[in-house]
Amino acid sequence: MPGLGTSMGRGGATMWVPDLQNSDCILIQGSNFAENHPVAFRFVMKAKERGATIIHVDPRFTRTSALADLYAPLRSGTDIAFLGGIINDVLSNERYFKEYAVAYTNASFIVNADFKDTEDLNGLFSGYDEETRAYDASSWTFERNDDGTVKSDPSLQHERCVLNILRRHYARYTPEMVERICGTPRAQFLQIAELIARNSGRERTTAFAYALGWTQHSAGVQFIRTAAVLQLLLGNMGRPGGGIMALRGHANIQGATDIATLFDLLPGYLPMPSALRDEQTLAAYLKTNTKPTGWWANTPKYMVSLLKAFYGQAATAQNDYCYDYLPQLIGDHSTLPTQIAMKDGVVKGYFVLGQNPGASAQNKELAMAGLDRLEWFVNIDSFETDTCAFWKREGVDPRTIATECFCLPAATILEKEGTMVQTSRMLQWHDKAIEPAGDAKSDLWYFWQLGKQLQALYEHSTDPKDRPILDMTWDYEHEDEHERRRGEPSALKVLQEINGYYTHPEEGARQVKTFGDLKDDGSTASGGWIYTGVCPDKRTNNARNREPNDTTSLGWGWAWPANRRTLYNRASADPDGNPWSERKKYVWWDQADGRWTGYDVPDFPLTKAPNTPAKPGAGGLDAHSGSDPFIMMAEGRGQLFVPGGALKDGPLPAHYEPLQSVVENQLYSQQSNPVMREWHRPDNRYNDPVDEAFPHVMTTYRVTEMSGIMTRYIPWLAELQPSAFCEIDPDLAVRHEIRSGDWVVVSTALGEMEARALVSGRLRPLRVASGQRVHQIGIPYNYGKVGFATGDSPGALIPLSMDPNSSIHEAKTMTCNIRKGRRTAYRAGVVDADVPVSMRTGHGEWD
């Protein structure tokens, strides 16, 4: 999310799935597209049939590789080196799309003279503080003119313009260096660089597709950033068949990020108030978070409207719209720190909802030991999960566990109605097909009823701390008599509230039509401004639109923002507003009509002419010219260089080795991401960097036939991939006398797991560094102890560590050892080794 957001403005896939068929070249990297998104992959196949070149770069040769025109192996976790190598190739051979890059990106901006690059500081940027392991980003800024505008040199001659800094930054990412780091044969790398450059420009477009293969790394956000830099340089953003296709995992990952159930976000990508920043009052919060220029100048409208949606009549201008009802953060409260806090006894009660950390958590035993220490645990699911069965897991005695456990039966998707947001930001409403089985209820039912019961319990309270519960708007009575009797709330009413409405009684709770109409004076309420427009009136639910057509299907579903399919599509036209080419025509300026038009909803002010000059000193979009396509950004440009510490580990992506790696960093003396989060504790042991005891690279993934709990109980799927397995190359297999079907044990300093061996030539040793031969072992992350398809989870092997920007763990690459045989029984207590108090989560300090 931050990778795309800081580069282009929004944390979502920039293109929609069917647009892949318009690509001339598709680079799939960090994704096993065919296996994990098979139905979307049909558009890749369509592109291929139309003559596009499909490239797959991955540690393993997968079903995606099998269908690609070109497959190149790389060592897991080295994608920045690979893509940085392409950036170097494109820049040193002058193959970038110059007109696009100069007009639409910050390539020409002049960077502050105090800025020092990783080339100057051997792997660190300026401002690093060794003690706090954090950067002071004040030098990562642009030089400004007196009127506040950024200094730039459109001739790209200035030595400190972004493009020239970029050139120097990647100059040592040569094909030879790529081969040393990634293990990718030089010839293959050069072929890929050539194909991508050849398929970009006025006439052609290249798309990139990634998934969790890029996010789950200690510099995962910067992996995605590297792709964004390359795509901006090549002029592929905002154009048909071009862009970055972020392939989300779960059915509503995008929606659960948009309408966030994430610790640091409120709905609509508004930051959660934090006591670590100056956000104690609404005014302070708005001052901190409102950008003077660009779309985020509207922040006050969205925040006040959100508070009105949450607290209704109680939220008034006099009481800061109940801003102080919102809790404040005191650190990183994401999943991993929470697991540790649970283990350390800070967390007492836990809700786990349709998720199964008992199989999927990293340092699984630590996570489960956290559950042992809870007072109560509530699980909502459709099946018994590894998580809710934690008290009877291998190696523990239930009689020692005090946690009071509830497992509430969940209705399945066919048994309820509502909206899911797919990977291209599209909201799709699903109707209810059948009644839930037995006592099963929708999650909506549970949350609503629990809220009502808590309101009743607090009804007579006069304690100010209880006001938020009593004041939250909670009227979602279903329109349908039958559902009302079941106690089911109306999902449509919730969606209408997210869309937003006018608050004055005389407005009759009329729906707000677009987010442009939201106000910061309390006259509008909206629970998630980016969805405004999905229910523009009480009778219309655009998420339920079901009229497709042969092009952009604007009548099918509804994509945020404003039903746009391709983001930043102003960039599909040249600065004068004409299509870059007839072949890649998409959105353009209609001079006669005086408006933007095309096959999509323009992602630009509709009547703002291409020649509109920027107004220095003006706020919001007036600060942008008619040829600044990235409206969310302060300067309206795609950001090759991310200024001002929006990313904690640097304004440009640099290659660092994974925390647990088999080789030393070939580029810098800085081995791994200097600001990544680590927990050095007895219950979270890491393999040492370049540890001889763990000589192999290990990577994890999921297979087509399995997800997790949702598939392991289904016999039709269980028979297709019935047990945990481990893919190894034939050379390694011979060395350990392992044959397919044998049991093997994979181990790290943290723990071990067993699985069936699958020996395959699809895996291959790579030569890296100065000729060192590296084996890569692959382990699917689908299995656990319950269901028909079972086996150990690699969660037992992976210690906790996090990307500093997204708080995502590094699960896609680490080191391990392997042997033939079965593992020893798990014993409780392995993770109970005394953790010194100084290492524990303190009550006054979260992390």
Add this chain to the structure above:
Amino acid sequence: MATGFFTDATLCIGCKACEVACKQWNELPSDGFVFSGNSYDNTSELSGTTWRHVAFVEERAVAEDTVVSAWSMVSDVCKHCTNAACHEACPTGAIIRNEFGNIFIQPDVCNGCGYCVVACPFGVVDLIGHVDPDGVLYNLATLHDDRREAEQTALQGSGGVAGKCTLCYDRQRSGFVPACAKACPTESIQFGDVDELRERARVRVETLQARGVDASLYGADDVGGGIGPLNAFFLLTGEPESYNLPSQPVLPSTRQAHGYAAGALAALALAAVGFTIFRGR
């Protein structure tokens, strides 16, 4: 006119949606949860209760310093032969050629003699085993109680009949495309009038060959051995054998000088062997 399948290996992504869609529609149980160790193929072959089966063929060649991998997949199915050995061998009339030109086993007529099993040149037909009552929970976990017992299920209560692809006879009757072809995400499995499919396949193979792909059709024309063209045919890369498709299949009856009776006797004699071979896995 007949309907059939054109299954194109060059479009197959090996996802096995066909296997699952088939089992879901036809209410078939799993064949057990056995890790084969053979590529990503854990159902291993067509069976009385697995009517679509995706074969995985891994190849590796080391050329200079580059390792070139290839991984081919194709979804196998009953061929619905022009001259169908199972049809010839069936002594009860259970096996018919229906109005769509497909070979269909009537489960309520079949007595489980197994002649068809040994007759089939492609090893497609198999007897559905008797379902262990305790195993019902596992194998049929996904059936409604009433349907589990219903006569309509392909198992006919507790098995003991021959099973294979029906080409979704019931769906075709009601105007629906067979479940596998409908699900297939990349349209590797195409359903339709078999003459049209053959024409489409010929164009496709020419296109691929022009691109330098080693593509050939299997069963679009007479496969020899007296079988004739297959109504479910394939576009393959490489040798048919690598996908477990015989390059020279033979209709058993063409080898019988004395016609059907001898064929039936031979089948009878082979039946016991067939049981061993097919049930012994």
Add this chain to the structure above:
Amino acid sequence: MAKTTIDLTRILGTATGSLGMSERAGAVPDVRSQRTRELKGRIAGAKPVVSICAYCAVGCSLHAYVSDDGKLLDVEGNPDSPISGGHLCPKGAAIFGMTVNTQRWTTVKYRAPYSDRWEERPLEWAMDRIAHLVKATRDATFVREREVPQGSGKTKRVNHTLGIASLGGATFGVEENYLLGKLMHSLGVVSIENQARI
């Protein structure tokens, strides 16, 4: 139960004169049983309900076919979808089995402290008990002000509880995420997370 014998006269009898024999290769004529003659797709005539696949984020539209008495008959792809075109992957094709499954839990399971077994409990009881536990934990752990950062000597209003946490959201809908977020924020919970990071 297996048919070891066959009543040929019944079959031949029902077929006489009415039903076709196609080109016949074998010794026995092609005769259709009553079941064969009456065969039809079990979804014939049923109106599909439009749902969506719950597995990955591609967002394949589904047709769920339901019998008159409200039973799920079949789930398949919705051909109208510009994304999926009626196609499904193996998981999507199996989604029927996520709803209709003997292994599914459809009642509340409760495990008392130190117990070694699940017990079934009424839903109302469980909801009441959970609400009381949430209130008790919240009341005991709610903090209005803290020194932030620790050791800074600066007291900040925080109005939160670190005693309760919530995990999950990406497997259920937008509306459900919204209500969950609103409820948790109003309780003062800050450890609200979902699979987007997992």
